[in-house]
Amino acid sequence: MQPRNMSMSGAVDLSAVKAAAEAKQKAEQARAQRAAQPGGEAAAAAPLVIDVDEAGFEQQVLQRSTEVPVVIDFWADWCQPCKQLSPILERLAEEYAGKFVLAKIDVDANQMLFQQFGVQGIPAVFAVLAGQALPLFQGAAPEPQVRQVLDQLIAAAEQRFGIVGQPVDPAAAAAAREAGPPAPPVNPALAAAHAALDAGDLGGAIQAYENVLSEEPGDVEAKLGLAQAKLLSRVQGADAESVRKAAAERPGDVQAQLAVADLDLVGGHVEDAFGRLVATVQRTAGEDREAARLRLLELFEVVGAEDPRVSSARSALARVLF
Known part of the structure; x- marks a missing residue:
């Protein structure tokens, strides 16, 4: 596939692009905030090549694009031209050392992003500046x-939006990518709740x-912890035999x-628990x-929304309710 749209001519003149003055102001504010923070230079160790999914897109791409141009590489493992282009982009990201960041998006795992960008074929390369996307080219292309x-x-990015990136040590950036994303800050209140649960309180x-x-x-973590604790x-101190006997003798007793x-x-009898409650919903009314x-x-x-048993029980609940 021959590359298309290789020129940047007119690319920044999109109606969706915010006013240049506003973008420059945001870029300057972001740099000032970073410099004012303790250890502000630690950002220099941020990876230059990142794997992005739908959950992390806003923070890793949109927010970061106010500080540095973000180049998006839409690829897939089965795409042979992608295997030619991706190494070039990755090598140049390291060479340019912070003048842009390369965000790699697997289209098979992120269909929503693939559709939102209107990608027609892969490899496809886009850029995001000041939160706004613009197409760069499609198809494999030679390095020059x-x-x-x-x-x-x-x-x-610099002339229109004041976005200049930040110098990055390529070796430190590579190490940061190997180490993976930093752990999110710990919420002391949440940590205390976990500790109480672990202690049996x-x-x-x-x-x-x-x-x-x-x-x-x-x-989400607090919701899960609360459901587990409740x-x-x-069940703490419950006599299983008595509880089951009461439920068998009084099928109309909802609390039983x-x-x-x-x-x-x-x-561990998840399907039994779900099935019993769905049946109870079906044969009762009101409170x-x-x-x-x-x-x-x-x-x-408690079980988790991703569990297929939850999905199945949700469908069963919907059928008896509606």
Whole structure:
């Protein structure tokens, strides 16, 4: 496949590009903030070649593009021209030492990004400046042409947006890529909640996780921890034989069915727990139905949304509800 759109001519004159003055201001603010932070020069060890997925796109590409041009390489393992182009881009990213960052996106694993960029074929190379995307070229290309496009991109980034990147030691950048992304900062309140759960202080753990969620309602880790702590608290000290006998003798007793579902889940009988609660939702109404539904959703949190058993049970719940 022959490369197309190899020229940067007019590429920055897109209606979607923000005003140059605003972009320059953001770039200057980002540099000033980085310099003011303790150890601000540590960013120089950031990797020059990064693997990006949909979850990390905003932070790794959009936010970073206010400080340095980000070049995106859309590729796939089965794409032979990609295997010619990608090494060139990676080598140049190291050589240019911080004048641009190369973000590699596997199209098979990130179909949403592939579609959002309107990619027609791979390899395809885009750039992001000040949060705005522009196409560079499609198809494999010889190194001299790739250099020419990169030089034009870097010049346009500085002239139009004030984005100049940051000098990076290629050896340190390579080591940073090998080491992987830095660990996210630890939330002391969340760490305390985990410690309480590990110590068996279930009441303290529940309170601690609720405190975290009062500040960060969307914290997935805290939601999971809270669901686990509540589950363990409910089954603590329960006599399994008595609980199961009560549920068998009183099939209409919703609380008895909830108690058995908890025991099933703790014992690893996930499908049994989910099936019992779906059946309880189906044959009840009003407050009883809502109690069973909410307990089922809580157990979904414990198992994890990615588990296929959760997906199957969600579909079953939808069928009985609607």
